[in-house]
Each structure stands twice: as C-alpha cells, then as structure tokens.
C-alpha cells in the first residue's frame with residue numbers, strides 16, 4: 001500500500017513519526033509523571049516521611065524500611081523494627097504504591113493515608129502511639145506552623161499526619177522506564193531479548209495477573225494457585241487475605257505485587273524467600289501457571305523485567321526542626337510480646 005502513496009505523504013508521515021511516535025496498545029500502560037498541586041503539603045509529608053521522632057525510639061522513620069535512596073524498601077527478607085525486632089513479612093516498595101488497589105500484602109488498608117497510621121503505632125515497627133507521635137510534633141513550633149499553613153490549624157492530629165505522608169507518597173512514581181519508552185512508541189528502547197521476554201511474559205500468562213501501570217497491584221490472587229507454594233506450610237506462614245476477610249477461600253491469597261523496579265527490590269515474595277529474579281520467575285510459572293520454564297525463557301523474562309526500572313524521584317533531604325524542652329524523649333524500652341506487621 002505504502003508504495004502507491006505520493007512522496008509528499010511519505011515525507012509528512014516520516015516527519016510525524018519523528019515528532020510523535022505511535023503509542024502501543026498493551027495490557028501494561030505507562031507510568032505518568034506526577035504534577036504536584038499542593039507543594040506545601042508534599043513538603044510537610046516529605047519531612048514526616050523522614051522524621052525519626054515519629055517512632056518511640058526517636059530513631060526509626062518510614063525511610064528506615066522504605067529507603068528512597070535504594071529501592072523504596074529495605075532489601076531484607078523481613079523488616080527490623082523497634083528494639084531490633086524482626087518483623088513477620090517483607091517490606092514492599094513505596095515507589096508507585098499509589099497504583100495498588102489497596103495497601104499491604106493482604107490489602108488491609110484501603111489507601112496510602114490509612115496505611116500510614118499503621119507503622120507508627122505498631123509495637124514491632126516504630127513502636128509509638130498516635131498520641132505520642134502527635135504530642136511530639138505539637139511540641140515543635142516549626143511543625144505547628146507548617147500544619148497551620150497546610151490544614152488551617154496548628155493542633156496536630158494523626159489524620160493530618162497521615163494525609164501529608166500520603167500526599168508525599170503519591171509523588172513517588174518512577175516514569176520513563178525503557179519499557180514505558182517502548183510503550184509510547186520508541187522501537188529502539190528494547191533489545192530483541194527484552195522484547196522476546198515480554199512476549200514470553202504474555203504468552204505464558206503472567207500478564208493475566210501482572211498488568212496495568214504497576215504491572216500488578218490490581219487484584220488479589222492465591223499464592224499457589226495451580227500447585228501449592230511450599231512456603232505456605234512453614235510454621236508462622238502468613239495467611240494473606242484470610243486475616244482480613246476470615247473466608248476460608250482467602251487463605252494464602254495476596255495482593256498481586258507491582259513489578260515496577262523489580263530488579264531493585266530483592267528479596268522477593270511476601271516471605272522474602274527468593275533472592276534472584278530467575279528463581280522467582282520460575283517459582284511463579286510453576287505455582288501460578290503449572291509450567292516449567294527453561295533457563296532461556298526465564299532469562300528472557302528477567303531481561304524484560306529489568307526494563308521496568310524507571311526514573312526514581314530526586315528528593316532533597318529535608319532539614320528537620322529541633323526538639324524543644326517539652327518534646328518527649330526517645331524511649332528504647334521494648335514492651336514484652338510485641339505484635340506483627342504494618
């Protein structure tokens with residue numbers, strides 16, 4: 001058909017392809033950069049995200065377990081919290097977490113704001129209480145002024161703390177990965193191996209669960225759908241959605257995790273049991289799809305997964321205001337029988 005067209009049309013179509021490449025229609029969609037509409041709130045949220053005084057010990061912040069210099073997670077099988085307590089579950093990344101249908105592996109928090117209240121008051125994580133955390137902020141005049149500016153009141157309450165942290169987390173997206181460049185029409189963005197890996201990812205059925213902008217985060221599925229996952233038999237194994245719904249059919253059902261930036265977030269799975277993407281991908285094919293991948297197939301999929309690494313936000317380190325004479329002191333004591341995750 002093309003050869004029948006006049007040269008003028010040919011030239012203009014070349015010019016067009018240089019200016020606006022044609023976006024592809026795929027089950028995975030690009031991540032878009034965020035436009036900040038309330039910079040004062042995001043700036044307060046940034047401070048609170050890095051604020052160790054929200055913890056009982058005065059030494060653990062959100063960033064301790066969701067390190068924004070690395071993966072937005074802690075790269076440990078399970079997290080270490082107040083008094084060096086080892087938590088029961090792997091820390092997911094906060095990058096792109098706004099694309100999750102709900103927060104936590106079992107989806108027990110409906111959004112980022114609700115989630116942010118959990119770790120502060122979790123005895124095994126930041127070990128504080130909402131009262132102590134707000135009292136601490138209230139004792140610092142700079143914080144009172146910032147809350148007044150953003151929320152119209154200098155009486156610090158936990159809902160506003162959570163809201164500001166969530167506003168900051170909304171900005172933690174990682175656009176412009178090579179895969180996104182390809183989705184937006186750039187043919188050169190992927191190598192032949194990576195493209196073959198994406199085709200394999202689709203053909204094997206991975207994309208049935210891992211799709212959308214987050215390449216996951218859109219649904220709950222049983223871990224061990226086709227074949228049982230061995231880790232579900234371990235003592236202390238997590239029961240997933242069952243903990244929320246108490247429905248027998250929700251045992252071992254977890255939120256399908258995002259695969260964005262997956263090369264940064266080892267170890268993998270909610271139990272942090274897998275350290276390499278190759279073995280992770282093979283376990284997935286086996287227990288979710290009943291298939292055995294060859295090394296070559298797994299290698300191709302891993303090559304594709306690495307194209308999902310996007311541009312991490314550049315964050316300037318917030319400078320936190322000094323404590324005052326009325327700021328509660330750090331408390332390093334550990335209550336006996338500390339609880340679980342958050």
Ligand code: HEC
Pocket residue numbers: 049060061062063064065066079080081082087089090091092093094097100102103104105106112115116117119120124125126165341342
């Ligand atoms: C001691 C380590 C630790 C600290 C401190 C911590 N988290 Fe987490 N975070 C975790 C773990 C572990 C999970 C997973 C828990 C679960 O799913 O049961 C989690 C889950 C999350 C999630 C859900 C992500 C998803 O994909 O479901 C978000 C968002 C999050 N944390 C944000 C925060 C914020 C904001 C703070 C500070 C207020 C914070 N975390 C403090 C360890 C921590």
Ligand code: HEC
Pocket residue numbers: 201204205206207208209210220221222223225254255256257258259262265267268269270271280281284285288289301
């Ligand atoms: C039936 C739904 C389903 C299918 C199909 C599926 N997955 Fe998953 N995937 C999940 C769930 C659920 C988890 C979380 C398991 C857990 O740790 O509890 C997961 C976890 C992962 C993880 C680890 C993510 C992390 O942050 O720890 C990777 C990588 C992954 N899947 C890749 C794949 C690949 C590659 C395929 C195809 C071979 C695939 N998945 C097929 C549902 C699915």
